Amino acid sequence: xxxxxxxxxxxxxxxxxxxxxxxxxxxxxxxxxxxxxxxxxxxxxxxxxxxxxxxxxxxxxxxxxxxxxxxxxxxxxxxxxxxxxxxxxxxxxxxxxxxxxxxxxxxxxxxxxxxxxxxxxxxxxxxxxxxxxxxxxxxxxxxxxxxxxxxxxxxxxxxxxxxxxxxxxxxxxxxxxxxxxxxxxxxxxxxxxxxxxxxxxxxxxxxxxxxxxxxxxxxxxxxxxxxxxxxxxxxxxxxxxxxxxxxxxxxxxxxxxxxxxxxxxxxxxxxxxxxxxxxxxxxxxxxxxxxxxxxxxxxxxxxxxxxxxxxxxxxxxxxxxxxxxxxxxxxxxxxxxxxxxxxxxxxxxxxxxxxxxxxxxxxxxxxxxxxxxxxxxxxxxxxxxxxxxxxxxxxxxxxxxxxxxxxxxxxxxxxxxxxxxxxxxxxxxxxxxxxxxxxxxxxxxxxxxxxxxxxx
Amino acid sequence: xxxxxxxxxxxxxxxxxxxxxxxxxxxxxxxxxxxxxxxxxxxxxxxxxxxxxxxxxxxxxxxxxxxxxxxxxxxxxxxxxxxxxxxxxxxxxxxxxxxxxxxxxxxxxxxxxxxxxxxxxxxxxxxxxxxxxxxxxxxxxxxxxxxxxxxxxxxxxxxxxxxxxxxxxxxxxxxxxxxxxxxxxxxxxxxxxxxxxxxxxxxxxxxxxxxxxxxxxxxxxxxxxxxxxxxxxxxxxxxxxxxxxxxxxxxxxxxxxxxxxxxxxxxxxxxxxxxxxxxxxxxxxxxxxxxxxxxxxxxxxxxxxxxxxxxxxxxxxxxxxxxxx
Numbered sequence: 001x002x003x004x005x006x007x008x009x010x011x012x013x014x015x016x017x018x019x020x021x022x023x024x025x026x027x028x029x030x031x032x033x034x035x036x037x038x039x040x041x042x043x044x045x046x047x048x049x050x051x052x053x054x055x056x057x058x059x060x061x062x063x064x065x066x067x068x069x070x071x072x073x074x075x076x077x078x079x080x081x082x083x084x085x086x087x088x089x090x091x092x093x094x095x096x097x098x099x100x101x102x103x104x105x106x107x108x109x110x111x112x113x114x115x116x117x118x119x120x121x122x123x124x125x126x127x128x129x130x131x132x133x134x135x136x137x138x139x140x141x142x143x144x145x146x147x148x149x150x151x152x153x154x155x156x157x158x159x160x161x162x163x164x165x166x167x168x169x170x171x172x173x174x175x176x177x178x179x180x181x182x183x184x185x186x187x188x189x190x191x192x193x194x195x196x197x198x199x200x201x202x203x204x205x206x207x208x209x210x211x212x213x214x215x216x217x218x219x220x221x222x223x224x225x226x227x228x229x230x231x232x233x234x235x236x237x238x239x240x241x242x243x244x245x246x247x248x249x250x251x252x253x254x255x256x257x258x259x260x261x262x263x264x265x266x267x268x269x270x271x272x273x274x275x276x277x278x279x280x281x282x283x284x285x286x287x288x289x290x291x292x293x294x295x296x297x298x299x300x301x302x303x304x305x306x307x308x309x310x311x312x313x314x315x316x317x318x319x320x321x322x323x324x325x326x327x328x329x330x331x332x333x334x335x336x337x338x339x340x341x342x343x344x345x346x347x348x349x350x351x352x353x354x355x356x357x358x359x360x361x362x363x364x365x366x367x368x369x370x371x372x373x374x375x376x377x378x379x380x381x382x383x384x385x386x387x388x389x390x391x392x393x394x395x396x397x398x399x400x401x402x403x404x405x406x407x408x409x410x411x412x413x414x415x416x417x418x419x420x421x422x423x424x425x426x427x428x429x430x431x432x433x434x435x436x437x438x439x440x441x442x443x444x445x446x447x448x449x450x451x452x453x454x455x456x
Numbered sequence: 457x458x459x460x461x462x463x464x465x466x467x468x469x470x471x472x473x474x475x476x477x478x479x480x481x482x483x484x485x486x487x488x489x490x491x492x493x494x495x496x497x498x499x500x501x502x503x504x505x506x507x508x509x510x511x512x513x514x515x516x517x518x519x520x521x522x523x524x525x526x527x528x529x530x531x532x533x534x535x536x537x538x539x540x541x542x543x544x545x546x547x548x549x550x551x552x553x554x555x556x557x558x559x560x561x562x563x564x565x566x567x568x569x570x571x572x573x574x575x576x577x578x579x580x581x582x583x584x585x586x587x588x589x590x591x592x593x594x595x596x597x598x599x600x601x602x603x604x605x606x607x608x609x610x611x612x613x614x615x616x617x618x619x620x621x622x623x624x625x626x627x628x629x630x631x632x633x634x635x636x637x638x639x640x641x642x643x644x645x646x647x648x649x650x651x652x653x654x655x656x657x658x659x660x661x662x663x664x665x666x667x668x669x670x671x672x673x674x675x676x677x678x679x680x681x682x683x684x685x686x687x688x689x690x691x692x693x694x695x696x697x698x699x700x701x702x703x704x705x706x707x708x709x710x711x712x713x714x715x716x717x718x719x720x721x722x723x724x725x726x727x728x729x730x731x732x733x734x735x736x737x738x739x740x741x742x743x744x745x746x747x748x749x750x751x752x753x754x755x756x757x758x759x760x761x762x763x764x765x766x767x768x769x770x771x772x773x774x775x776x777x778x779x780x781x
Binding site: 059060063064066067068069070071073074076077078079081082084085086087088089090092093095096097098099100101103104105108109111112157159163165166167169398399400401405408409412416420423427430 | 503504505507508509511512513514515516518519520521522523524525526527529530533534536537538540541544545548549590591592593750751753754757758761762765766768769772773775776
């Protein structure tokens, strides 16, 4: 393997693993604020129990997100030094803003939220939940603004020494790619959190424990999840697709598996890209729909891959095609399942319909798969560029770090993250077993030994 | 920002170093972790924020330094991961097997981090073999000598690393003495007293060898003697913390320890100025403030959000430290 490939694998692996955690916490932060609001409005203690329980789940995920997130920021420098030197003047801005505006906010008030309920009182506790949510969502924005600049660079000037200088701060923050990408990503995060909540509720109902909370989680998860899954498709997904069509047309062609220019292009549902014959094998498609979705005209011409020189094609068309189709396919399935569940909820039959509860419970891993596939689409779709149209990925990596050293650290991360994954699943299992009403000491440990405490 | 990180995460690293010795029972260990638990991730965030600021203000230094120190930085990441999960997860399970395991991980990772941060500062002071393009790559060690092919660890950086371990041990022990009570606090004061002696020895040693290793620093203090206030502040802090700790005034001793750390770091920064990352082979290849800053517009915009942003941070910290710790 050459060093460039190892650096790419290194980033792909650590980024995909990292994002398993923030995608839950960002969405969950919103749901926790809703639970705390319900608790304040109704005065019912069960909402507080639920908020504390999800706060503990949040805490475990947040810790995992922090420890796997630090390597992400370091890797820009360690593995992508030439890219960082060139673009630090622009994206260093958003990354530093994330540090200053959101990390401090989120981490300070998470501590307050988890450990300070008694000392803060209900209103300040609600406020700390809200500030955790604000910090998490700001953090998401700065990261997306960074990624959006790499997808669609704006507000920069190329200096004679090959570095990019920022010339418009507001162009960077108001990049229209950033806004649609942000909406799409945050909605996805709400969807993940909602489905996880509904799935856990379904598990409690099916296993006949914590029934009151089982119903609460299913109802809230299904409702929030249905709203989020619809917003995923329209307007956020649709608008992002149109951004790609206008600014990265070759990426759109590769995502859709469209090898030749077509008037009235079809939307491919199934098929395998055949790179040798330059066609899609075994296609099943809806005629003309792609043209309509992209340009709002049934007969509009959509550029196929052959309209572009091959050195501008994404370097792994089949992976891009499958990632996109998995994301979009799952997105459609979410709408269908959650709409049906919401209908049964409205008719008052959901809690007794075992089959639907099973479906909800087994749905839990799929938002994670869809989100990961979505990011693969964005990142592979940007190739062969690290900064779209301006800097190729091949010239962005750390040339002084040899393949051997990078393989060493990749293996180290693989081992470390396997350990983290085992620990994470174990701790989540413990929380789920203890349930929402477990007695909790001030350390956040749901406790069998809650009294052993000497501080204060 | 770096100094902020050193003072803040410094105490929780140091608390980790002395952790196994000063806190013997489970209840005592919980009380130690309780004193760092609500703040550690906030403190670690300083490291991230400092990295972010370096990235945005001096991209070439960030790119060159992070690539050149690839191996030690990745090892630091692994240590930070282990330490973070040890703090967060130790109390999740009540078991005679679970907690002691994480206690050892926490203490070991904390001590290793203190060593690595010291070694990092040693490397920056000594300089690295930057080439014409402003890049370098250091192996972890070569032959432990300064010349000709340096590694991250050589005899000089090892001395700085040990100094950092000793200084952060004192710092953390004083923090614990301040934040806990009873037997833990008493043992922490003893630990701080014992670890102070190596701090004294190594600081004295550094005063002699640093100007030999990095002649630029010697010239700089000769050209601008007012800069001697920084090392003097460090010396004041060093002696004050011993005396104040002996007198039982631990809060004042902790502040003196902060002064010592800030004094040492600002002395190094002042002595190296204008270099951020000096070259050990060819002085003119060093990365300095003037040849590696980002473009002016970006820096000015940065100041507009940085100042109110940090003011907000101060508000959160005041809130959390007052309400929670």
